[in-house]
Amino acid sequence: MKVLVERLNNNSTFEKIIGWTKLAGAVGIFQLMIQAISFACGIFVIRLLPTQEYALYTLANTTLGAMTILADGGIAAGVMAQGGQVWQDREQFGKVLATGLNLRKKFAAISLVIFLPGLLYLLHYHGASWATAALISVSIVPAFFTALSGTLFSIVPRLAQHIVPLQKVELGASVGRLVLLGLSIFAFPVAFIALLAAGLPQFWSNFQLKNISKAFVDDKQKPDAEIRVQIFAMVKRLLPESIYYCISGQLTIWIISILGSTAAVAQVGALGRVSILFILISTITSSLVVPRFARLPNDANTLLKRFLQIQLGLTGAYILIVGACWLFSSQILLVLGDKYTGLSKELVLLLIGSTISSMAGNSFYLSNNRGWVINPAIPIIVSIVSICLGVYFLKVSSLEGVLIFNIFIAIPQLIVHFTYAVIRARSVK
Known part of the structure; x- marks a missing residue:
């Protein structure tokens, strides 16, 4: 046992794991x-x-x-x-x-x-x-x-x-x-x-x-x-995409504020408070993961491996959060107050949309902090097309409809930014 402990203490990988932990x-x-x-x-x-x-x-x-x-x-x-x-x-x-x-x-x-x-x-x-x-x-x-x-x-x-x-x-x-x-x-x-x-x-x-x-x-x-x-x-x-996301990033609120009722605006805002759990993960990622990813050497294998590891770990964490909120949705809504009870389905829909948007955002920020900037025309065109299709096929004037719409437009963004990050990581020389 003593020999094993000494070997572990002299193992640089083990020391890194302990330090990270x-x-x-x-x-x-x-x-x-x-x-x-x-x-x-x-x-x-x-x-x-x-x-x-x-x-x-x-x-x-x-x-x-x-x-x-x-x-x-x-x-x-x-x-x-x-x-x-x-x-x-x-x-x-x-x-x-x-x-x-x-x-x-x-x-x-x-x-x-x-x-x-x-x-x-x-x-x-x-x-x-x-x-x-x-x-x-x-x-x-x-x-x-x-x-x-x-x-x-x-x-x-x-x-x-x-x-x-x-x-x-x-x-x-x-x-x-x-x-x-x-x-x-x-x-x-x-x-x-x-x-x-x-x-x-x-x-x-x-x-x-x-x-x-x-x-x-x-x-x-x-x-x-x-x-x-x-x-x-x-x-x-980045500015064209930033300008675009000023409008589309909170499209759920903008649409419901124009087409829906004042009460629906308050309901979306209240349910959005639960997504603070995603902020916890995002903050840890931006504090520990993103800076270290930005400092990695220009080695294609290392960058691709680390990027996929980050995304896999975050996906698991997000799935656990959504599952826990689904199981305890009644208790969570009780905390928000009597004005927001009965919105269990809407809560889960909002969290699914937040999960997909967070994954897309993680790919986007990891890329940007390496200096990999996608041509803004690509995500903007993809998003405009998905928004037009969503508005045409979904009932966006209702709370449930606008939350499904939020999921619908987030999926193409995840595909675009994840794919771009993988391509840039693999092409590093």
Whole structure:
């Protein structure tokens, strides 16, 4: 036995497995706490906001997500790809980060101008006064700007695999949201207060992330013209798809908000809270897996093997989540509140659609962070065709119909991005 233990201790593969297990365990524990707190925040909002206010809250959150996608436009992927090459050089890494932040400010201004007028109209269309619609629209601006900077600052500790301090900051921000919601939403159960309470703790989070990043980047560096060209080359390839996904990424909400009722908007938003379980897996993947995949050497066999292993592991995890939610759907809906009981079938349909979309997104982000950018015309054309067919053949004005539609349009995207990643991995020289 003693000899066996010594051999295991001297085995580099065994040491890597132990190291990965410890790191994944630490991240998993932090993420469980973070997502549990986020879920609690979501339940507070669902149960305490009236249906009308929660529908407005859902529309604002959906718009915030679309604004963030457009304001990024592929910048984060460019920073990750460029940073993955120079992450051990503080000066060069500082230039990459400074360049990314500079580009983000310009894209953010454009995104605000495009989306805020549309949000105002949708909110008024669903019963909000113009004054209320203006308050809700303004309330998402702090969360919008802080989320953009926070995403880029978090790339630094991810690439350096300085994960535990990053998780502590995210946990602190989650606790801050819970405290602010607890202090505000009981007294003022309105959408714009809930949105402000959710966004303000990100200011503290960004300050902490910037301090963590200083250990790995030189924050005195200025934007670099050459790096801007390299990042912008990725942006030009990714921006058309980003613009498209600003619209199609939350197509379920957009369609039900136009063709369905205000109650249906609230139901989709409430059921979507359960998909926080997928966020847990996605966060662990983006913290541990994606940066390591970005740092792998250009070896076709290694890249293909690792990509398939990642996708297989994620598929198993998603299947377990959907199965567990199907078995305990009545109990889950009871947590959401009496307004959402009886939606067991709709819950499972939403989770299946989230699974397929998450798998497609994983293929997409793994590719982008290696600098493999698909011609945007391919996924956009495929998606437009599937959307047209879905709208024609499915009853998208009902809640069940729009959730089936979501599954229908997600499958072609998974096929496209998975196939492209496999082809690029195999062609690496």
